[in-house]
Amino acid sequence: MKSNLRFGPIAVLCACFFGPGLGAQSIATATRSVATGGPPSNYPIQEGFIDAHGVLIYYMTVGRGAPLMIVHGGPGASHDYFLPYLLPLARHNRLIFIDERGSGKSAKLDDPKGYTVEAMVEDVEAVRQGLALGKMSLLGHSYGGVLAQAYALKYQDHLTHLILASTFPSTRQMNEVFVRMKQKMSPELRQRIEAMEKDGLFGHGPDYRKNRYTDEYMIAAWGEGYFPYLFQNRPDPNNDPVQEGIISWDLYREMWGSDGEFVIDGNLKSVEYLDQLPSIQVSTLILAGDHDECDPSLSQEMHEKIAGSQIAILPKSGHLTFVDQPDLFIHSVDAFLHAGAAR
Numbered sequence: 001m002k003s004n005l006r007f008g009p010i011a012v013l014c015a016c017f018f019g020p021g022l023g024a025q026s027i028a029t030a031t032r033s034v035a036t037g038g039p040p041s042n043y044p045i046q047e048g049f050i051d052a053h054g055v056l057i058y059y060m061t062v063g064r065g066a067p068l069m070i071v072h073g074g075p076g077a078s079h080d081y082f083l084p085y086l087l088p089l090a091r092h093n094r095l096i097f098i099d100e101r102g103s104g105k106s107a108k109l110d111d112p113k114g115y116t117v118e119a120m121v122e123d124v125e126a127v128r129q130g131l132a133l134g135k136m137s138l139l140g141h142s143y144g145g146v147l148a149q150a151y152a153l154k155y156q157d158h159l160t161h162l163i164l165a166s167t168f169p170s171t172r173q174m175n176e177v178f179v180r181m182k183q184k185m186s187p188e189l190r191q192r193i194e195a196m197e198k199d200g201l202f203g204h205g206p207d208y209r210k211n212r213y214t215d216e217y218m219i220a221a222w223g224e225g226y227f228p229y230l231f232q233n234r235p236d237p238n239n240d241p242v243q244e245g246i247i248s249w250d251l252y253r254e255m256w257g258s259d260g261e262f263v264i265d266g267n268l269k270s271v272e273y274l275d276q277l278p279s280i281q282v283s284t285l286i287l288a289g290d291h292d293e294c295d296p297s298l299s300q301e302m303h304e305k306i307a308g309s310q311i312a313i314l315p316k317s318g319h320l321t322f323v324d325q326p327d328l329f330i331h332s333v334d335a336f337l338h339a340g341a342a343r
Helices: 010-018 024-032 087-091 117-130 143-158 171-183 187-199 215-225 249-255 296-305 326-337
Strands: 045-052 055-062 066-071 093-098 136-141 159-165 283-289 310-314
Touching: 045 117, 055 117, 066 117, 066 143, 087 093, 087 326, 093 117, 117 143, 136 143, 143 159, 159 326, 171 187, 171 296, 187 215, 283 296, 283 326, 296 310, 310 326
Parallel strands: 066 093, 066 136, 136 159, 159 283, 283 310
Antiparallel strands: 045 055, 055 093
C-alpha cells in the first residue's frame, strides 16, 4: 500500500511522519536540537576527484553515518546551491556532494555530445565505487532528480533509499507545464519573452557574451517568469537571475536546448521514464513544493508509479523547497532515511 503523505499545514506534517504525539513546536525544537553533554561535534570535509572513465568528477564529503549522495540540477549548475541548507543532514549521514561532468569543479568535455544522462549515471556509479560506499542513498534535485531516476532504473541494487526532489519523469509533461506557466504570465511579460526567443537567444553583444543568454532574457525568464515558482515562504534576498547564468553553457545547450527556458528540446527530450518507474522497488521519497516549477502533479504521478513510495508536498514552497522550508525539508529526509531510529 502506498504511503500518501501530502504536507498541508505543519500540524498535518507532524501527524503523518512522526506520530500523533508531536506538534509543530516539537518538530521545530527537535530539528534544531543538538546533542549536549560533550564537546561540540566536528564534521571535517574531504574532497577530491574520481576518475570516471577518463572524466574527473569532483566530490566533497561531510558528516558521518550511512552514505547519502546528492546530485544537483541545472543541468550545468554545481553542488554549491545546496549549501548551507542541506548540511544538517550530515549529523546522521555521510553526505557526498558531486559536481556532474562539465559542471562546477568537474572536468569539461571537448565534445558536448558527451553530456548525457546516461554518461552521468556512469559517473555516479564510478564515484560510488571509487569511494567504496557500498549501498547508498541517493538524493536528486531538479535535473538531479532525473539523473537519480535514471541511476535507480539501472543500479537500484546499489541503493538503500531514493529521494526525488522537485523533479520530473517525463520531458513531454514538463514541456506541458512550461506552456501553462507561460499562459499564466502577464501579457506584457509573455510578449517580451517570446520576442527575445523569436529573435534568437545567442550570438548577441560582444564576443565574450555571445554564447550565453542576454541579461535581459535572464531577468525576464529566470527573474520575472520563474521567480514565483522558485520561492514562496522565504525568497532568497541574494537571488540574482543574471548570476544564475554562471553555469556550463555548452552543457546546458546540449541537454536543455537553445530555444529558451520554457521548452526542453536538447537531448533531455529522451527522458520519458513513466512506463519504467514501476520497476523501481527501492524505498522512495518524493518531495516537491506546492508552488514548484516542477508542478506537484508530476510528483503525484511518480508516487502512483513507484509502489510503496512516500510523497511530501511542502507548503508555501517553490522549486527550492530546502530554502523555503529548511526545517521541514531536513526533518522529512531524516525521518525517511532513519524511520524508527531513536533520536
